[in-house]
Each structure stands twice: as structure tokens, then as C-alpha cells.
Amino acid sequence: MIFSHKNNDESELVKECMEYYELNDIFLNQDQRYQQLKNELMNSSMVDLKSFKQFIQDTRGTVLLIF
Secondary structure, three states: OEEEOOOHHHHHHHHHHHHHHHHHOOOEOOOHHHHHHHHHHHHOOEEEHHHHHHHHHHHEOOOOOOO
């Protein structure tokens, strides 16, 4: 499945998936690297399922809790 940024409906789907990920993944670390990778993904002409899955894998971090 390929999501193209040229098609507005598909672009909205990518944005919705990104928003869901940002709001619901407790292991997400939204640091500078995350912002850079997000910008690269969102600015690419095509976003396919594989690249979105790789983005998630690359941007998940481990939450360190100190007691």
C-alpha cells in the first residue's frame, strides 16, 4: 500500500496515523532526531507502509523511570 502526498485524502491518512502514534505510544521520544525523521517522512513524495513502519521503529525509545 502506498500513500501519496499528492493526493489530499491520502495525505490526511498519513497525518492521522502520525497524530495517533504521537498521542498513544508511551515509548515515543519526540526529541530532535524524531522531528528530523518526521520532517523527512512527511516531506517525501511517497510514503509506503514499509517506510512508515521503519519510521516508528527508528523513533521509539525506552522510557527510563527513576524512583
